[in-house]
Amino acid sequence: MGPISEFFSIQNTEYGGRACFSNTALARGTVILDADECLGESISYEFRKEICHFCFLYNYGKKMKWRIGAFEMEQLEPGTNWKGFRGAGLWFCSQQCRDAFLRQEHVVELIQGYENLLHALQITQKSGSPQKTDEQKLNSFLISSELIDRQWEQLQENWIKHVLRLKPNKRILQCPHITEETYCCARSVCTSLFQLKHLDSTSLTKRSFDVLQSNELSKISRFPILLSFQIAVYQVLYILLPPSLHSQLSVPLFRHIMGTEYGNAFGIWQAGESIDDREYLGYRLIPQASFFNHSCDPNIDKIANGRKMSFILNRDVQPGTQLCIAYNCNLKLPVADRRHVMKENWFFDCLCEKCSSELQTIHKCLF
Numbered sequence: 001m002g003p004i005s006e007f008f009s010i011q012n013t014e015y016g017g018r019a020c021f022s023n024t025a026l027a028r029g030t031v032i033l034d035a036d037e038c039l040g041e042s043i044s045y046e047f048r049k050e051i052c053h054f055c056f057l058y059n060y061g062k063k064m065k066w067r068i069g070a071f072e073m074e075q076l077e078p079g080t081n082w083k084g085f086r087g088a089g090l091w092f093c094s095q096q097c098r099d100a101f102l103r104q105e106h107v108v109e110l111i112q113g114y115e116n117l118l119h120a121l122q123i124t125q126k127s128g129s130p131q132k133t134d135e136q137k138l139n140s141f142l143i144s145s146e147l148i149d150r151q152w153e154q155l156q157e158n159w160i161k162h163v164l165r166l167k168p169n170k171r172i173l174q175c176p177h178i179t180e181e182t183y184c185c186a187r188s189v190c191t192s193l194f195q196l197k198h199l200d201s202t203s204l205t206k207r208s209f210d211v212l213q214s215n216e217l218s219k220i221s222r223f224p225i226l227l228s229f230q231i232a233v234y235q236v237l238y239i240l241l242p243p244s245l246h247s248q249l250s251v252p253l254f255r256h257i258m259g260t261e262y263g264n265a266f267g268i269w270q271a272g273e274s275i276d277d278r279e280y281l282g283y284r285l286i287p288q289a290s291f292f293n294h295s296c297d298p299n300i301d302k303i304a305n306g307r308k309m310s311f312i313l314n315r316d317v318q319p320g321t322q323l324c325i326a327y328n329c330n331l332k333l334p335v336a337d338r339r340h341v342m343k344e345n346w347f348f349d350c351l352c353e354k355c356s357s358e359l360q361t362i363h364k365c366l367f
Ligand SMILES: C[S@@+](CC[C@H](N)C(=O)[O-])C[C@H]1O[C@@H](n2cnc3c(N)ncnc32)[C@H](O)[C@@H]1O
Pocket: 015, 016, 017, 018, 019, 212, 213, 215, 263, 264, 290, 291, 292, 293, 294, 295, 346, 347, 348, 349, 350, 351, 352
């Protein structure tokens, strides 16, 4: 994959896949990585108007003032009729953030994708509630990788072939009911498809994304209902993406996006509150920053500043030291509770140095 930073390299560990190790002795305060290239983000539906879509500012529930209107769209793409444009479900904290968002090359494709999804959500919301899903039944399936593969094969063999046989104007009828969750997830995949389409294939983000660890099986095994949810998101995108992004959508890429976002995404949190009190606002995927393992005694602090995420050493380290961050967990909890949080939220048994040594101590006391 090539180097990510001059300060560290990625190596295998015995306990938890790959991790980052310092190349030299490093001093406390060293910024070992500044990352601002996001491959996708998802803002929770209830907070969609309260978070700046560009810098992720959240101002204690205040609605963001800036939107994109038909006027801005006409400037971006003159000659297209933008009457009836709904703003693509985007809110910004300032004109600067809105303009920075609009300055992205080819951004009209992305806005068109968001707008289609928003339009479809609004139609579904007007048409009343969907048939109730039998969550209990869906969650009782015994999941294996073969079963997941089979479901996707069936989608390709049956549903996609059926849709392709229909006239384009009839395909919309095959779109599943869109919930707020489907909408948010589809939007996030839409962003990833857009970014991946326009990223240089040798860029660090692209190279990192390609080799991210997928947690598809562990997550779906824990919540089998997610398999049908993900298939529904795929169907929504298949029907609603504009042609420029539709051409990017394939089952393997979609599965990689969905499988990797779960274990690698960074939460977007309300700033300035304690870990137990702050609001969870959404998440974003920053592939080059996704090779840090978790430690319950992390030597790296992660600081979010607008779109940028900085990773800063909180102590001096020797060459070859593993550089770890803390995933979202209250580190003051006892070892069993911390490990429970990691298992429930991140689907792994934490084997960081602190947990290993505390577990050994408990073991020695008991036996
Ligand atoms: C964000 S990724 C970190 C990079 C990952 N190790 C890799 O090879 O791509 C998170 C995954 O790393 C592993 N991991 C991270 N911290 C760990 C820990 N303290 N104990 C065990 N596994 C860990 C888990 O498999 C987790 O799902």
